[in-house]
Amino acid sequence: MSGKMRVGIIGAGTIGSVHADAYKKVADADLVALCDILPDRLKEKAERHDIALTYENYKDLLANPDIDCISVCVPNNMHAPIAIDALKAGKNVMLEKPMAMNPAEGEAICAARDISGKTLQMGMVRRQSPDAEVVRELIQSGKLGDIYQIRIRLIRRRGIPGMGGWFTTKAESGGGGLIDIGVHFFDLAMWATDLWNPTRVSAKTYAKFGSPMEDYNYIGMWAGPPDYEGTFDVDDYAAGFVRFGTQATMSFEVAWAANATDEQMLEILGTKGGVKVGGDTILLTEVDGRLADIKLNFDKKADGFVKELTKFVAASKGEGEVPATGEQGVVAMKLIDAIFRSSELDQEVTID
Numbered sequence: 130m131s132g133k134m135r136v137g138i139i140g141a142g143t144i145g146s147v148h149a150d151a152y153k154k155v156a157d158a159d160l161v162a163l164c165d166i167l168p169d170r171l172k173e174k175a176e177r178h179d180i181a182l183t184y185e186n187y188k189d190l191l192a193n194p195d196i197d198c199i200s201v202c203v204p205n206n207m208h209a210p211i212a213i214d215a216l217k218a219g220k221n222v223m224l225e226k227p228m229a230m231n232p233a234e235g236e237a238i239c240a241a242r243d244i245s246g247k248t249l250q251m252g253m254v255r256r257q258s259p260d261a262e263v264v265r266e267l268i269q270s271g272k273l274g275d276i277y278q279i280r281i282r283l284i285r286r287r288g289i290p291g292m293g294g295w296f297t298t299k300a301e302s303g304g305g306g307l308i309d310i311g312v313h314f315f316d317l318a319m320w321a322t323d324l325w326n327p328t329r330v331s332a333k334t335y336a337k338f339g340s341p342m343e344d345y346n347y348i349g350m351w352a353g354p355p356d357y358e359g360t361f362d363v364d365d366y367a368a369g370f371v372r373f374g375t376q377a378t379m380s381f382e383v384a385w386a387a388n389a390t391d392e393q394m395l396e397i398l399g400t401k402g403g404v405k406v407g408g409d410t411i412l413l414t415e416v417d418g419r420l421a422d423i424k425l426n427f428d429k430k431a432d433g434f435v436k437e438l439t440k441f442v443a444a445s446k447g448e449g450e451v452p453a454t455g456e457q458g459v460v461a462m463k464l465i466d467a468i469f470r471s472s473e474l475d476q477e478v479t480i481d
């Protein structure tokens with residue numbers, strides 16, 4: 130399809146603004162519409178990003194036949210309703226992470242995509258970072274050999290966002306740190322290794338810092354300030370062990386808050402080499418019979434959101450594949466769902 134795609138963003142909060150800035154740098158995108166239920170925020174963001182059309186009801190935006198593509202940038206409980214309505218309205222959909230509240234909602238989104246024939250892309254921006262691409266290339270080229278273990282440590286010492294708001298209210302978020310930040314690294318690990326078959330999970334989630342909310346000791350609060358009249362009923366720490374059939378395993382710790390040092394680490398172990406993402410990207414291998422630690426250098430400047438949205442617009446035009454599919458989003462949702470189930474049942478659970 131020739132010409133620019135006309136884009137609308139639904140949700141004018143933090144990530145809606147990030148998408149707006151990024152779309153301005155996508156050559157084939159024309160950002161024309163913005164929607165938010167908060168009129169003051171809508172007006173302020175539309176002016177800031179120079180967006181002509183504004184809507185307080187997303188259904189009115191979807192009814193505009195001139196809009197081709199939608200970014201869904203609202204709280205998690207609204208992902209499925211808006212994505213499904215957008216696909217039914219014939220729009221191409223860029224859906225922020227996590228895909229939905231649970232696997233059933235994710236599957237319903239994929240079904241709506243199939244009926245519509247439109248593009249659906251998951252917002253897994255971490256895949257677009259240069260270190261992630263380098264690690265996937267190493268694995269694809271066989272330099273790590275057979276992959277048998279993945280380690281994830283995604284730790285914020287004090288990083289609960291918007292205490293009392295939608296992030297910490299399970300009915301709106303679907304969960305805490307596990308679904309909010311854990312989904313990024315679960316997706317990254319499965320994408321880098323092509324291990325899209327988690328089969329069994331033994332895990333435990335905790336909520337040790339959010340209740341009572343007033344006792345939470347922190348330095349800064351992303352998406353804050355706290356609303357002590359609100360709700361905190363989600364996890365702030367999760368740990369567990371995942372099997373990918375008999376082929377490989379994954380251990381993980383994901384924390385919004387813990388008495389532990391901040392860390393963002395994904396380590397992948399193979400028979401010929403191991404690699405670590407987070408900080409320097411180091412390949413641990415053997416060269417001519419000697420153990421070798423190889424620091425990989427590459428251009429780290431690329432903007433992941435611009436890359437992600439460029440690919441979304443191209444796919445919407447029929448000029449490429451989406452980098453993150455709805456089916457992969459459903460697998461991530463099934464894994465997170467299994468972690469919650471295992472914790473509740475206090476036993477290992479299976480994933481269908």
Ligand SMILES: NC(=O)c1ccc[n+]([C@@H]2O[C@H](COP(=O)([O-])OP(=O)(O)OC[C@H]3O[C@@H](n4cnc5c(N)ncnc54)[C@H](O)[C@@H]3O)[C@@H](O)[C@H]2O)c1
Pocket residue numbers: 139140141142143144145164165166167170185186187202203204205207225226227252254309352
């Ligand atoms: N990819 C990333 O790295 C990343 C980073 C941050 C957030 N996110 C995701 O983006 C989504 C939004 O997060 P955020 O931090 O921008 O939240 P936010 O609270 O800053 O913004 C959400 C906005 O959606 C609006 N909204 C709520 N319901 C709406 C509706 N029915 N119609 C229109 N607007 C509605 C709210 O008024 C608010 O302005 C979440 O799913 C989050 O997980 C992704």
